[in-house]
Amino acid sequence: MQCKMVKNGGTSKGRRKIEIKKIESEDARHVCFSKRKAGIFAKASDLSTLCGAEVAIVIYSPVGNPYSFGSPSVEPLVDRFLSGSFRHQPISGKSNTVVQLNQQYMELSRQSDIAKATKVNLEERHRELLQSPELDCANDIKQLGLDQLDQLKNRLEHLKMRLDDRIKDYLHVASTQRMASPMMTTTRTLGLFSPDGATGPSSSSSACPPPWPISFEMNQGEPISFQALLATTTGTNLARYVHKP
Known part of the structure; x- marks a missing residue:
């Protein structure tokens, strides 16, 4: 060979x-x-x-x-x-339960680490979104022509889809952390030994609060500054916006 x-x-x-x-x-x-x-x-x-x-x-x-x-x-x-x-x-039956809970705790700890990394990634993507060129033309809607308004509409629809995807990811992260919290409390009560040697899990992080939807009314003849809309999507609390006729 x-x-x-x-x-x-x-x-x-x-x-x-x-x-x-x-x-x-x-x-x-x-x-x-x-x-x-x-x-x-x-x-x-x-x-x-x-x-x-x-x-x-x-x-x-x-x-x-x-x-x-x-x-x-x-x-x-x-x-x-x-x-x-x-x-x-x-x-014994009790010891077997402790073994199973210990295994579940280790798996939930792994998922919690993944959720934290996902949260950091989402925040970075959000900062990049705020600096995207799609937002430059939205400073003064009154100065835009028909073609520019049509382009801005398409960009806003694209932005809304990206925000919807972000909200879904954010809800998944929050759901994972809420699921891990009761199990970690149970293992602390039972006095399990975690992989780092401490009795029971230890975590200084807290679950992120869930986002809530916000409705914005956009009346004809009264354009709303896009910066006001954008301000509601900054930080970790994302908001859905709804166009009402």
Whole structure:
């Protein structure tokens, strides 16, 4: 079997194994620790789910901070190990419920991270929308001719469709965060061990308030400044506008 040739006339080395040695940079070492720790906890959760194993992991960070993960929980497994009682004990109904809730919490945490990233992306898209050239000609409608008004109408319709898409995305983000909030409260009450080692989930973010529709009346002969309309769509509270004859 011939080796695949590269442009310089040599052969491709394929994937090379990364050398395992201590990372010299302290910042890079902390970043690597956080990523690897999360990976170990995820693998332990998969092992417990797939094989029905009881898993307990305790890790100390380079600065001495402890992190733990347990399925169903750390304390009873550590007590069994220290007492020398290695006989497998079937998981009770309550413990099985704790395992399921812990798995649901990890999935909801992942969805919450995705929702936060989506929110940031939507805010960036909104800023770009406010700076689009479609808004330049809307400063003074009275000075526009018939053709320009027709073009402005088409642009406003296009803008409305983009705003509708944004509102749908925003409602999806808010719905995801509202769904995650009751589950996180339940896991805190049960005292579950989250992947970062704390008992129960911890989050400083709050669910975004839902947007509300606003109706704007546009009477004939009384044009409304587009800037007034635009002001209602700024920030995170988006508003629908309705043209009434």
